Amino acid sequence: MIRAFGYNEFLFLLSAVQWTLLLSVIAFIGGGIVGLFVALGRTSDVKPLRLLATGYIQLFQGTPLLMQLFLVFFGATVVGIDMSPWVAAAVGLTLNTSAFLGEIWRGCIQSVPRGQWEAASSLGLRYPGLMRYVILPQAVKVAVPPTVGYLVQVIKGTSLAAIIGFVELTRAGQIVNNATFQPFLVFGIVAAIYFALCWPLSLLSQRLEARYAAPSR
Amino acid sequence: MALATEPTRNGVAPPMSADVVIRMEGVQKWYDQFQVLKDIDLEVHRGERIVICGPSGSGKSTLIRCINQLERHQKGRITVNGVELGPHHRQLDLVRREVGMVFQSFNLFPHLTVLENCMLAPLKVRGTTKAEAKATAMRYLERVRIPEQADKYPGQLSGGQQQRVAIARSLCMNPKVMLFDEPTSALDPEMVKEVLDTMIGLAEDGMTMLCVTHEMGFAKSVAHRVIFMDRGEIVEQNTPEEFFSAPKSERTRSFLGQILAH
Ligand SMILES: Nc1ncnc2c1ncn2[C@@H]1O[C@H](COP(=O)(O)OP(=O)(O)OP(=O)(O)O)[C@@H](O)[C@H]1O
Ligand SMILES: [Mg+2]
Numbered sequence: 001m002i003r004a005f006g007y008n009e010f011l012f013l014l015s016a017v018q019w020t021l022l023l024s025v026i027a028f029i030g031g032g033i034v035g036l037f038v039a040l041g042r043t044s045d046v047k048p049l050r051l052l053a054t055g056y057i058q059l060f061q062g063t064p065l066l067m068q069l070f071l072v073f074f075g076a077t078v079v080g081i082d083m084s085p086w087v088a089a090a091v092g093l094t095l096n097t098s099a100f101l102g103e104i105w106r107g108c109i110q111s112v113p114r115g116q117w118e119a120a121s122s123l124g125l126r127y128p129g130l131m132r133y134v135i136l137p138q139a140v141k142v143a144v145p146p147t148v149g150y151l152v153q154v155i156k157g158t159s160l161a162a163i164i165g166f167v168e169l170t171r172a173g174q175i176v177n178n179a180t181f182q183p184f185l186v187f188g189i190v191a192a193i194y195f196a197l198c199w200p201l202s203l204l205s206q207r208l209e210a211r212y213a214a215p216s217r
Numbered sequence: 218m219a220l221a222t223e224p225t226r227n228g229v230a231p232p233m234s235a236d237v238v239i240r241m242e243g244v245q246k247w248y249d250q251f252q253v254l255k256d257i258d259l260e261v262h263r264g265e266r267i268v269i270c271g272p273s274g275s276g277k278s279t280l281i282r283c284i285n286q287l288e289r290h291q292k293g294r295i296t297v298n299g300v301e302l303g304p305h306h307r308q309l310d311l312v313r314r315e316v317g318m319v320f321q322s323f324n325l326f327p328h329l330t331v332l333e334n335c336m337l338a339p340l341k342v343r344g345t346t347k348a349e350a351k352a353t354a355m356r357y358l359e360r361v362r363i364p365e366q367a368d369k370y371p372g373q374l375s376g377g378q379q380q381r382v383a384i385a386r387s388l389c390m391n392p393k394v395m396l397f398d399e400p401t402s403a404l405d406p407e408m409v410k411e412v413l414d415t416m417i418g419l420a421e422d423g424m425t426m427l428c429v430t431h432e433m434g435f436a437k438s439v440a441h442r443v444i445f446m447d448r449g450e451i452v453e454q455n456t457p458e459e460f461f462s463a464p465k466s467e468r469t470r471s472f473l474g475q476i477l478a479h
Binding site: 113115116118119120121122123124125126129133134137138141 | 285287306310313314316317318320322324325326327328337338341342343383386387390
């Protein structure tokens, strides 16, 4: 039975946005927490930690996100865990995001001049205090624009969760299309919604970058 | 304080009998194949003020950076304040909190105010109370004569002011010895004096000091001993009077010729 694309269909798409956003937020927060440790490992003096973090980053940057979602989703089944598409998508996106944020933040940590580490350690600060009070506060300033910019990638990345059956914006689009057979209209609207979510973030990122790039006080 | 009557006289005998604060014995360091420090022997006594000079690349920075282990040495022994520096973090911590260091490029923390710069280490390393850390910080900021800048950020200060804050920041840890690595080299000429005056003030108070500097006027008036380094070795050391008037080695003479020609 073919329906026309109407107000109800549009509302259905809009309500799916909440799942896209929720998944994005979870991936971003989870990825941020894990990513901090990845970045710390990547900049560590301890060689095994550095190698581990480097391998982790390369693994996730060197394979398609979709394969990572598949591996988490089907891998869970293989080891006997019954994982819902929702959890699988959250875990997969978190891991992927952590690798990319870890690499972005590594650069930010390393952009803090060597002299800052030396001054802090010569005052007797040890690694945790040195990081927390001296290095990270300075790295965060550099990190904000690219991090906000990366949020756009996270939001777009959630669309792949549609393929393992999680109903977010893209999957909702497929469902509506199956009922209406108006793919150009439906996916046009889906794309427009993504754009409405991502564009402000891109703008924000650019403006932040311009602001921080201005000569500091 | 005992030296205050004759503030800048280095004729006062260096306190040789007093205890040794820093002892380096046969210290060697390499960067890959390149040997930066060749068998360095050095004793610094409490209250002693030493100036280290020498051509660029001779290993002056490396020598003083080994004392608080910003650089690790590969051979020999370094003992600071009775603690021998070894592979363990505990010794490193004990040494670093007693050794202050002032860098050529100031290295103030740009995201913290002047006051916060001075309070950070006492709060986080010594665990003093906030009130106490603040009182100490203000005392030393007054001593380097910039208490009115306490709430500014380093970027708002001139180079000379920043370097004085860096000195105050080190003093807040109440160090037993202060290391200076060309503290005035990055400064505009008109700001050199205010920093040197601050260092002379420290000397008057009896601080043990090890300064890498090419300010020969400072060396003449403040140092008990001048050390000349070249190619990773201590080539010559003497009282400033002897060092400048009767340098023993040819390398020292040619170096002094270049320096004093300016
Ligand atoms: N991280 C490093 N890796 C390799 N070589 C280094 C490193 N740091 C210093 N060196 C070399 O070690 C030598 C001594 O350096 P050092 O900085 O101690 O000299 P310096 O006497 O302080 O010179 P300057 O007056 O230019 O500050 C130089 O030849 C320098 O090129
Ligand atoms: Mg040097």
